[in-house]
Amino acid sequence: MDLDCYPPFGEILAPIEISRGCPWKCAYCQTPRLFGCEMRHRSIATITRYARRLKDIRFTSPNALAWGSDGRHPRPEKVEALLCSLSELKKPIYFGTFPSEVRPDFVSDRTVELIAKYCANRSLCIGAQSGSPAVLRSVGRGHCVRQVEEACELCLDHNLTPQVDLIFGLPMESAEDQRMTMDLARWIVKKGGRVRAHHFTPLPGTPLAAERPGTLTDEVDAYLGRLALEGHLDGNWSARGRTA
Numbered sequence: 001m002d003l004d005c006y007p008p009f010g011e012i013l014a015p016i017e018i019s020r021g022c023p024w025k026c027a028y029c030q031t032p033r034l035f036g037c038e039m040r041h042r043s044i045a046t047i048t049r050y051a052r053r054l055k056d057i058r059f060t061s062p063n064a065l066a067w068g069s070d071g072r073h074p075r076p077e078k079v080e081a082l083l084c085s086l087s088e089l090k091k092p093i094y095f096g097t098f099p100s101e102v103r104p105d106f107v108s109d110r111t112v113e114l115i116a117k118y119c120a121n122r123s124l125c126i127g128a129q130s131g132s133p134a135v136l137r138s139v140g141r142g143h144c145v146r147q148v149e150e151a152c153e154l155c156l157d158h159n160l161t162p163q164v165d166l167i168f169g170l171p172m173e174s175a176e177d178q179r180m181t182m183d184l185a186r187w188i189v190k191k192g193g194r195v196r197a198h199h200f201t202p203l204p205g206t207p208l209a210a211e212r213p214g215t216l217t218d219e220v221d222a223y224l225g226r227l228a229l230e231g232h233l234d235g236n237w238s239a240r241g242r243t244a
Helices: 031-035 044-051 076-087 109-118 133-139 145-157 175-191 218-229
Strands: 057-060 123-129 161-168 194-199 233-236
Touching: 044 076, 076 109, 109 145, 123 133, 123 145, 133 175, 145 161, 145 175, 161 175, 175 194, 175 218, 218 233
Parallel strands: 123 161, 161 194, 194 233
Antiparallel strands: none
8 A cells, every 4th residue: 555645644633644564563563463564654745745734743653763664674864864854844843752652773873863953852762562581572572672771872872861661461471571671660760761651451463362461560560650659650550550
C-alpha cells in the first residue's frame, strides 16, 4: 500500500502517521501483525502538506528514527532531510515523542544531534521494555540492555531527557528478571531520566495473546510506587490497578 494515497489522520487533526509496519515482530506487539513486517513511509512532500494544517508538528510511528529505512538499518540522512524540510514551516517539531517512540539501537550521536538541532522536544521516548537480557531475547526485541543505557547517555549528553518505556509482568518474567528491570529503572532515574511503566496486557493476534500477565513482586511494586511519588515515573504498572 502506498501511504501517500491516504490521509495520515481522520477528520480530527492528530499526529501525522509517517510510517507503518515493523520488521522486529516483538512477541507482545500488534504492529507487525496489523501492518506487516515491511516498513512503509509517507513521503516528505505528503508529510509537509499535512503538517501545514497543524500548530505544532507531531508524529505517529513504531520507531520515528526508522523513517526512510527498512526498520533494521538506520538512515539518519533520510531523517535529516525530513526534519530540514519541515523546519521551513517555522513551526515547533516534536520528533520521537509520544505517541511515537524510538528504538535504543537507532539512537546515535548523529540522530540525537538532529533532534537537538531541528526539534522543540527536550525529551526522547525510548522503548527498552525490559532490563533482563533473557526477557529481551524471549520477546525478540533485537537489542541489549547496554544499548538502552548508551541511548540514555547520548540523550543526556545532548540535554535531552530519556523517557524510557518498561513493561512489567511479562509471562516469561521471573522475580529476578523483574528485579533486573527495576534496577534498570533505578539507573535511568539516577542518571536523570524518567520511566514510563506498563503492566503487560496480552493483545489479540500476538504470540502472547493467550498468556496471563505476571504479578509484580512486593519489592518491585513498592519501588515503582516510590518513583511515582517522587515524580520520576508514570504509567500503569500493577495488576492491582495502581496508577500515577
